[in-house]
Ligand SMILES: Nc1ncnc2c1ncn2[C@@H]1O[C@H](COP(=O)(O)OP(=O)(O)OP(=O)(O)O)[C@@H](O)[C@H]1O
Ligand SMILES: O=P(O)(O)OC[C@H]1O[C@H](OP(=O)(O)OP(=O)(O)O)[C@H](O)[C@@H]1O
Protein backbone atom coordinates (compact mmCIF):
# COMPACT_ATOMS: atom_id res chain seq x y z
CA UNK A 265 0.00 0.00 0.00
CA UNK A 266 1.25 3.51 -0.87
CA UNK A 267 1.98 5.54 2.30
CA UNK A 268 1.44 9.29 2.10
CA UNK A 269 1.99 12.04 4.69
CA UNK A 270 -0.58 14.83 4.96
CA UNK A 271 -0.26 17.96 7.17
CA UNK A 272 -2.35 17.46 10.33
CA UNK A 273 -2.75 21.17 11.21
CA UNK A 274 -1.76 24.70 10.20
CA UNK A 275 -2.13 26.54 6.90
CA UNK A 276 -1.50 23.48 4.72
CA UNK A 277 -3.81 21.01 6.37
CA UNK A 278 -7.32 21.84 5.11
CA UNK A 279 -6.29 22.59 1.55
CA UNK A 280 -4.18 19.44 1.33
CA UNK A 281 -7.08 17.23 2.43
CA UNK A 282 -9.48 19.10 0.12
CA UNK A 283 -7.16 18.48 -2.83
CA UNK A 284 -6.86 14.79 -1.98
CA UNK A 285 -10.66 14.50 -1.73
CA UNK A 286 -11.01 16.19 -5.08
CA UNK A 287 -8.60 13.61 -6.47
CA UNK A 288 -10.96 10.90 -5.24
CA UNK A 289 -9.13 9.80 -2.08
CA UNK A 290 -10.75 9.11 1.23
CA UNK A 291 -9.67 11.56 3.97
CA UNK A 292 -10.04 11.43 7.75
CA UNK A 293 -13.46 12.36 9.15
CA UNK A 294 -12.23 14.11 12.27
CA UNK A 295 -9.07 15.99 13.25
CA UNK A 296 -7.94 13.48 15.90
CA UNK A 297 -7.48 10.60 13.44
CA UNK A 298 -3.78 9.94 12.90
CA UNK A 299 -4.07 7.45 10.05
CA UNK A 300 -6.73 6.75 7.42
CA UNK A 301 -6.74 3.83 5.03
CA UNK A 302 -8.28 4.14 1.58
CA UNK A 303 -8.52 0.45 0.64
CA UNK A 304 -10.16 1.10 -2.74
CA UNK A 305 -7.15 3.10 -3.88
CA UNK A 306 -4.57 1.11 -1.91
CA UNK A 307 -3.31 4.23 -0.12
CA UNK A 308 -2.69 4.89 3.56
CA UNK A 309 -2.63 8.54 4.73
CA UNK A 310 -0.63 9.58 7.83
CA UNK A 311 -1.50 12.95 9.41
CA UNK A 312 1.73 14.50 10.66
CA UNK A 313 3.15 17.88 11.64
CA UNK A 314 4.00 19.68 8.38
CA UNK A 315 7.55 20.35 9.61
CA UNK A 316 8.20 16.63 10.14
CA UNK A 317 6.87 15.36 6.83
CA UNK A 318 10.07 15.71 4.76
CA UNK A 319 11.97 13.93 7.54
CA UNK A 320 9.64 10.89 7.44
CA UNK A 321 9.84 10.78 3.65
CA UNK A 322 13.65 11.10 3.54
CA UNK A 323 13.92 8.29 6.11
CA UNK A 324 12.02 6.04 3.69
CA UNK A 325 9.18 5.44 6.16
CA UNK A 326 6.64 7.08 3.86
CA UNK A 327 6.54 7.16 0.05
CA UNK A 328 5.27 10.69 -0.53
CA UNK A 329 4.32 13.73 1.54
CA UNK A 330 2.66 17.11 1.25
CA UNK A 331 4.59 19.93 2.92
CA UNK A 332 5.74 23.51 2.25
CA UNK A 333 8.78 24.29 0.08
CA UNK A 334 10.11 26.44 2.94
CA UNK A 335 9.59 23.60 5.45
CA UNK A 336 11.46 21.17 3.19
CA UNK A 337 14.41 23.55 2.99
CA UNK A 338 14.30 24.26 6.72
CA UNK A 339 14.25 20.54 7.58
CA UNK A 340 17.45 19.86 5.64
CA UNK A 341 15.90 16.46 4.87
CA UNK A 342 17.03 14.49 1.87
CA UNK A 343 13.75 14.76 -0.04
CA UNK A 344 12.90 16.27 -3.42
CA UNK A 345 10.00 18.31 -4.73
CA UNK A 346 7.99 16.30 -7.27
CA UNK A 347 5.04 18.61 -7.86
CA UNK A 348 4.08 22.17 -6.85
CA UNK A 349 0.50 22.09 -5.57
CA UNK A 350 -0.44 25.75 -6.10
CA UNK A 351 -1.86 26.55 -2.65
CA UNK A 352 -0.43 28.18 0.52
CA UNK A 353 1.65 30.50 -1.62
CA UNK A 354 3.84 32.86 0.40
CA UNK A 355 7.17 34.61 0.47
CA UNK A 356 9.72 34.40 3.25
CA UNK A 357 10.99 37.86 4.20
CA UNK A 358 12.80 40.04 6.68
CA UNK A 359 10.87 42.80 8.42
CA UNK A 360 11.86 45.59 10.82
CA UNK A 361 10.46 48.70 12.51
CA UNK A 362 10.25 51.32 9.74
CA UNK A 363 13.59 53.08 9.32
CA UNK A 364 15.65 50.75 11.52
CA UNK A 365 17.34 48.91 8.61
CA UNK A 366 17.19 49.08 4.81
CA UNK A 367 18.05 45.47 4.11
CA UNK A 368 20.08 42.47 5.19
CA UNK A 369 23.34 44.41 4.80
CA UNK A 370 22.34 46.47 7.86
CA UNK A 371 21.70 43.44 10.08
CA UNK A 372 25.30 43.04 11.36
CA UNK A 373 25.18 42.75 15.14
CA UNK A 374 21.35 42.57 15.25
CA UNK A 375 19.14 39.75 16.55
CA UNK A 376 16.70 38.09 14.16
CA UNK A 377 13.66 36.15 15.43
CA UNK A 378 12.27 33.36 13.26
CA UNK A 379 10.66 29.91 13.22
CA UNK A 380 12.91 29.01 10.26
CA UNK A 381 16.38 29.36 11.75
CA UNK A 382 18.19 27.13 9.23
CA UNK A 383 16.91 29.10 6.22
CA UNK A 384 17.88 32.35 7.93
CA UNK A 385 21.31 31.14 9.08
CA UNK A 386 22.10 29.96 5.54
CA UNK A 387 20.94 33.23 4.00
CA UNK A 388 23.01 35.27 6.46
CA UNK A 389 26.08 33.10 5.88
CA UNK A 390 25.70 33.42 2.09
CA UNK A 391 25.40 37.19 2.44
CA UNK A 392 28.37 37.42 4.87
CA UNK A 393 26.28 38.94 7.67
CA UNK A 394 27.05 38.40 11.36
CA UNK A 395 23.73 38.39 13.19
CA UNK A 396 22.23 36.35 16.02
CA UNK A 397 19.26 34.13 15.23
CA UNK A 398 16.65 33.46 17.91
CA UNK A 399 14.19 30.60 17.41
CA UNK A 400 10.52 31.28 18.24
CA UNK A 401 7.69 28.86 17.59
CA UNK A 402 5.24 31.37 16.10
CA UNK A 403 3.79 34.87 16.30
CA UNK A 404 7.36 36.07 15.66
CA UNK A 405 6.14 39.52 14.54
CA UNK A 406 5.64 40.42 18.22
CA UNK A 407 9.31 39.77 19.03
CA UNK A 408 10.36 43.26 17.95
CA UNK A 409 7.76 45.06 20.08
CA UNK A 410 8.76 42.94 23.08
CA UNK A 411 12.47 43.62 22.55
CA UNK A 412 13.55 40.02 21.85
CA UNK A 413 14.84 40.94 18.38
CA UNK A 414 15.30 43.91 16.05
CA UNK A 415 14.44 41.90 12.94
CA UNK A 416 11.97 39.12 12.16
CA UNK A 417 12.18 36.64 9.30
CA UNK A 418 8.78 35.14 8.59
CA UNK A 419 6.22 33.86 6.13
CA UNK A 420 4.32 36.72 4.44
CA UNK A 421 1.10 36.17 2.55
CA UNK A 422 -1.07 39.30 2.64
CA UNK A 423 1.30 41.27 4.91
CA UNK A 424 -1.50 41.84 7.46
CA UNK A 425 0.39 40.29 10.39
CA UNK A 426 3.42 42.53 9.75
CA UNK A 427 1.25 45.64 9.39
CA UNK A 428 -0.56 44.83 12.63
CA UNK A 429 2.82 44.57 14.37
CA UNK A 430 3.94 47.92 12.92
CA UNK A 431 6.69 46.29 10.84
CA UNK A 432 7.69 46.67 7.20
CA UNK A 433 9.46 44.23 4.91
CA UNK A 434 13.02 45.05 3.88
CA UNK A 435 15.22 43.61 1.16
CA UNK A 436 14.38 41.00 -1.44
CA UNK A 437 12.32 37.91 -0.49
CA UNK A 438 14.56 35.16 0.87
CA UNK A 439 12.43 32.55 -0.90
CA UNK A 440 9.02 31.84 -2.41
CA UNK A 441 7.02 28.96 -1.09
CA UNK A 442 3.86 26.96 -1.70
CA UNK A 443 2.58 23.51 -0.85
CA UNK A 444 4.56 20.78 -2.61
CA UNK A 445 4.60 17.01 -2.96
CA UNK A 446 7.91 15.44 -1.88
CA UNK A 447 9.56 12.03 -2.27
CA UNK A 448 12.98 10.49 -1.66
CA UNK A 449 15.37 11.72 -4.40
CA UNK A 450 15.49 9.57 -7.48
CA UNK A 451 12.65 7.22 -6.44
CA UNK A 452 10.03 6.64 -9.10
CA UNK A 453 7.73 4.05 -7.56
CA UNK A 454 5.23 2.89 -10.23
CA UNK A 455 2.54 2.72 -7.48
CA UNK A 456 2.99 6.46 -6.98
CA UNK A 457 2.35 7.36 -10.62
CA UNK A 458 -1.48 7.16 -10.58
CA UNK A 459 -1.45 9.30 -7.41
CA UNK A 460 0.71 11.93 -9.13
CA UNK A 461 -1.49 11.88 -12.24
CA UNK A 462 -4.59 12.42 -10.12
CA UNK A 463 -3.07 15.46 -8.40
CA UNK A 464 -1.90 16.85 -11.74
CA UNK A 465 -5.47 16.31 -12.97
CA UNK A 466 -6.85 18.36 -10.09
CA UNK A 467 -4.38 21.17 -10.85
CA UNK A 468 -5.28 21.24 -14.53
CA UNK A 469 -9.02 21.02 -13.83
CA UNK A 470 -8.67 24.04 -11.55
CA UNK A 471 -6.64 26.18 -13.91
CA UNK A 472 -8.28 25.44 -17.30
CA UNK A 473 -11.81 25.68 -18.67
CA UNK A 474 -13.30 24.04 -21.76
CA UNK A 475 -14.24 26.56 -24.45
CA UNK A 476 -16.68 25.87 -27.29
CA UNK A 477 -17.62 28.25 -30.09
CA UNK A 478 -18.81 28.44 -33.68
CA UNK A 479 -16.95 30.44 -36.31
CA UNK A 480 -16.82 30.89 -40.07
CA UNK A 481 -14.36 28.55 -41.76
CA UNK A 482 -12.35 31.46 -43.15
CA UNK A 483 -11.69 32.70 -39.57
CA UNK A 484 -10.68 29.29 -38.26
CA UNK A 485 -6.90 29.83 -38.37
CA UNK A 486 -7.13 33.14 -36.49
CA UNK A 487 -9.51 31.59 -33.95
CA UNK A 488 -7.28 28.57 -33.42
CA UNK A 489 -4.34 30.90 -32.82
CA UNK A 490 -6.34 32.30 -29.87
CA UNK A 491 -7.35 28.85 -28.60
CA UNK A 492 -4.54 26.43 -29.52
CA UNK A 493 -5.60 23.99 -26.78
CA UNK A 494 -3.09 21.74 -25.06
CA UNK A 495 -2.36 19.73 -28.19
CA UNK A 496 -4.78 21.01 -30.84
CA UNK A 497 -8.44 22.01 -30.77
CA UNK A 498 -11.22 19.71 -31.99
CA UNK A 499 -12.86 21.18 -35.10
CA UNK A 500 -16.17 19.74 -36.35
CA UNK A 501 -18.34 20.79 -39.29
CA UNK A 502 -21.59 22.62 -38.51
CA UNK A 503 -24.81 21.89 -40.39
CA UNK A 504 -24.63 25.49 -41.65
CA UNK A 505 -22.43 25.65 -44.76
CA UNK A 506 -19.16 27.53 -44.16
CA UNK A 507 -19.26 27.31 -40.33
CA UNK A 508 -17.29 25.10 -37.93
CA UNK A 509 -17.55 24.28 -34.22
CA UNK A 510 -14.34 24.49 -32.20
CA UNK A 511 -13.55 23.00 -28.78
CA UNK A 512 -10.34 23.66 -26.83
CA UNK A 513 -9.03 23.92 -23.27
CA UNK A 514 -7.96 27.45 -22.32
CA UNK A 515 -6.36 28.87 -19.15
CA UNK A 516 -9.21 29.95 -16.84
CA UNK A 517 -7.54 33.28 -16.08
CA UNK A 518 -7.49 34.24 -19.77
CA UNK A 519 -10.96 32.93 -20.65
CA UNK A 520 -12.84 36.26 -20.58
CA UNK A 521 -10.26 38.03 -22.77
CA UNK A 522 -10.20 35.14 -25.24
CA UNK A 523 -14.02 35.22 -25.44
CA UNK A 524 -13.88 38.96 -26.28
CA UNK A 525 -11.22 38.37 -28.92
CA UNK A 526 -13.16 35.47 -30.48
CA UNK A 527 -16.34 37.55 -30.55
CA UNK A 528 -14.47 40.37 -32.29
CA UNK A 529 -13.32 37.82 -34.90
CA UNK A 530 -16.95 36.93 -35.60
CA UNK A 531 -17.19 33.76 -33.51
CA UNK A 532 -20.57 33.19 -31.84
CA UNK A 533 -22.16 30.85 -29.27
CA UNK A 534 -18.97 31.07 -27.23
CA UNK A 535 -19.33 28.96 -24.09
CA UNK A 536 -17.00 27.98 -21.29
CA UNK A 537 -17.55 25.06 -18.95
CA UNK A 538 -15.66 23.97 -15.86
CA UNK A 539 -13.52 20.84 -16.00
CA UNK A 540 -14.24 18.60 -12.99
CA UNK A 541 -11.42 16.14 -13.45
CA UNK A 542 -8.90 15.21 -16.09
CA UNK A 543 -5.91 13.05 -16.99
CA UNK A 544 -3.61 14.60 -19.52
N1 LIG B 1 -0.55 32.91 6.03
C1 LIG B 1 -0.03 31.96 5.26
N2 LIG B 1 -0.31 31.90 3.94
C2 LIG B 1 0.21 30.95 3.15
N3 LIG B 1 1.01 29.99 3.60
C3 LIG B 1 1.33 30.00 4.90
C4 LIG B 1 0.82 30.98 5.79
N4 LIG B 1 1.30 30.72 7.04
C5 LIG B 1 2.06 29.63 6.92
N5 LIG B 1 2.09 29.19 5.64
C6 LIG B 1 2.79 28.03 5.11
O1 LIG B 1 2.43 26.93 5.92
C7 LIG B 1 3.55 26.13 6.19
C8 LIG B 1 3.78 26.16 7.67
O2 LIG B 1 2.85 25.36 8.22
P1 LIG B 1 2.81 25.18 9.81
O3 LIG B 1 1.62 24.34 10.08
O4 LIG B 1 4.12 24.79 10.33
O5 LIG B 1 2.63 26.64 10.32
P2 LIG B 1 1.37 27.52 10.33
O6 LIG B 1 0.56 27.41 9.09
O7 LIG B 1 1.91 28.83 10.69
O8 LIG B 1 0.53 26.85 11.52
P3 LIG B 1 0.71 27.03 13.08
O9 LIG B 1 0.95 28.48 13.28
O10 LIG B 1 -0.61 26.54 13.59
O11 LIG B 1 1.85 26.17 13.48
C9 LIG B 1 4.72 26.77 5.45
O12 LIG B 1 4.92 26.11 4.22
C10 LIG B 1 4.29 28.20 5.27
O13 LIG B 1 4.86 28.80 4.12
O1 LIG C 1 0.97 37.94 5.61
P1 LIG C 1 -0.18 37.33 6.35
O2 LIG C 1 -1.39 37.12 5.47
O3 LIG C 1 -0.52 38.05 7.61
O4 LIG C 1 0.23 35.82 6.73
C1 LIG C 1 1.46 35.54 7.34
C2 LIG C 1 1.29 35.07 8.75
O5 LIG C 1 0.60 33.81 8.76
C3 LIG C 1 1.36 32.87 9.52
O6 LIG C 1 1.07 32.99 10.85
P2 LIG C 1 0.03 32.09 11.66
O7 LIG C 1 -1.34 32.67 11.61
O8 LIG C 1 0.14 30.70 11.21
O9 LIG C 1 0.55 32.24 13.13
P3 LIG C 1 2.03 31.92 13.68
O10 LIG C 1 2.84 33.15 13.45
O11 LIG C 1 1.80 31.64 15.12
O12 LIG C 1 2.56 30.76 12.93
C4 LIG C 1 2.79 33.36 9.32
O13 LIG C 1 3.65 32.85 10.33
C5 LIG C 1 2.65 34.85 9.37
O14 LIG C 1 2.67 35.31 10.69
Ligand SMILES: [Mg+2]
Nearest residue numbers: 274275402403
Ligand atom coordinates in the same frame (compact mmCIF):
# COMPACT_ATOMS: atom_id res chain seq x y z
MG1 LIG D 1 2.14 29.86 11.70
